[in-house]
Amino acid sequence: MKKIDVYKLELKILILFVAAIILTFITMMLLSLLVHITQNILIVEFRVDLDTYNASFILGQMKQFKSVTYCIVFVLWFHLLFRKKVVCFLQINETIQDIAKGDFKTRISNDYKNEYGSLATLSSNINIIMDKFTLAIADERRAEQTKIDLITSVSHDLRTPLTSIIGYLQLVDNDEYQNEFILRSYINIALTKSKALKVLIDDLFELTTLDNYGIKISKNKINIIELIKQLAIEHRLNFKKANIECRLNVIDEKIYVMGDSNKLVRAFENLIFNCIKYSKFSRFMDIIVTKIGFYAVLEFINYGEQIPPMELPYIFERFYRVDKARSQETGGSGLGLAITKNIIELHDGKIEVTSNASRTEFKVVIPLWLQ
Template identity: 45%
Template sequence: MKKRLIYKLELKVVFNIFITFILSTLTTAVIYIMCKLFLAIGIVGSQLFSKVIYKAMQYVDFTKIIIALWIIIFISYSHLLLYKKIKYFVEVDEHMEAIAQGKIAEKIPEQPKAELGKIAKNMNEIIEKLNKSIEEERRAEQTKYELITNVSHDLRTPLTSILGYLELIDNDKYKDEVTLRYYVNIAYEKSKRLNTLIDDLFQYTIMRNSTLKLNKELINVIELLNQVVLEFNPQFRKKNIECRTYFSEDKLLIVADAVKVARAFENLITNGINYGSGTEYIDICTRKENNSAVIEVINYGEPIPSIDVPFIFERFYRVEKSRSEFAGGSGLGLAITKSIIELHEGEIFVESNYERTVFIIKLPLVS
């Protein structure tokens, strides 16, 4: 407990009492003097008035009247000085009682100059944090519900197809070997998609785990990107996409988990290939900006609608759900990428217009 604050409040109380005492005494003295003058004028001007006053002084104790008057004035001044403070105290007490009953949406009115002003401010901060905690808990519950719903839907779709075609094969419901191969091929493709979904879900769960240990080492961002781009060459040729690299001359060294950072780059390139509809090029640029390595993955396909941009890194969010099955995306790729970047104390964001869509990653450089 802060003794200095206690002494300050005690001094303020004593000062208020002292001021009230002085004001009451001065007011009583002024009234007393005015009465004396009035009586003096009355006595000089009228013999009858002087006789009445003389008789009254024989029966009335004016000392007691003065004391009573002083007490009344003291109480009146005390009321004037303390009324607002007591009223504010009662108001704070009522709000505290409402909060205790669960009405945490109500905030306590703050009066910075009042003694309870700081307490009210602290209580409002506690209420705000409590409201945020409750909101985060609700959001977490909603997220769990959505996660289970989305996982169930996304896993059930390919699994239903696999079971359907395998049932046709098992019941010999095919005309010839060509049809049989066709059914097997569809089941195989659906199985690969199912495997991708399960793998991405597993990766996303791991990335969201705050206790995940990263195998960090000193890596060169440009060398890692070169390696990732080489692995994608077959897919670029298949999609008739040219990958252009514009790497800075700066040696961009970071301390990171190479496998996971490479996964983040792979997800962005895959996203550009699958969803950058109509793009002929995918550009990968690097540069040094202050103490950060900046990596940009750019495609020139259809833009992301502005309404979807704020949600693009959410799990299971797809800009165009009708294309998700065809593209083979799980809806977790960008969410995994964001988790990886944040685990490395970096940031990622997207800018999209009718000319290009660019994903920008910033990772801290080795100092």
């Protein structure tokens, strides 16, 4: 606390105290003047002798109890000047006591906002602190629930392939196979499940790093057109295996962004793999790159099944799968889109998804590199 603030508060109290004294003095003068005028009226108009008339009692009492009258008037003025401040102070005290008892919803009234600087500021600051504290509690509860959901999902997703691995290796260990061909099939299944388990663990580690600890990305000038063309060439074999043709629709000019090429490749590959997985009923998927204003816009489009509208808001959540059975078939970890969203946001961009009966589109928007 600054000394100047203490002095200012003391000065305000002193001013109010002096004001009460001055108002008391003025009030007493007005009362004395009123009594004097009343006395003159009685003498002049009604020719009354005040020494023998009861009206003289007023003047006599005023003189006799002058000190008492001063005190009473002072107390009245003091009460009028300090009343709202005292009420505000008591309300702040009661609110703090309620907060100490665990009632975090209580707030201080703003009735004194325009009248009392220090107390109004104090009550406003307490309300701001409680609002932030309430938000912090809500965030902590959400984080705790997210952690519980994550543990539940991880336990399920890790247990499923691990159970298969243990089961088939147990068959091999117990010599429960008829010939070498069956033995190799058991080992091949265990190997496939082990690879899927490694993918899940790697994706989980990456997502946890992005979410909780952040990650330092090395941003450089990147030609996004060249990057997308390179990815299309590298995954040509994957497109062929899925019997899908990847159609590139890019402008001839170069589009530069500031970003980490490795992270962006990871994000775009997730979207490409997603299109491959869910384009089973179409021979095509499209990648469109355009420039709108100060942003590079990338669209990854597949022509598979529609994502139900109720599922769209949750599509980027970790372990969220629209079709559980289909996800098991494709071998995904359920973390790819969540990782993609984190990477895009690290580049100050955003990603959104739209889906209808004919197509599903993931749109990525990233700020351009400006010289």
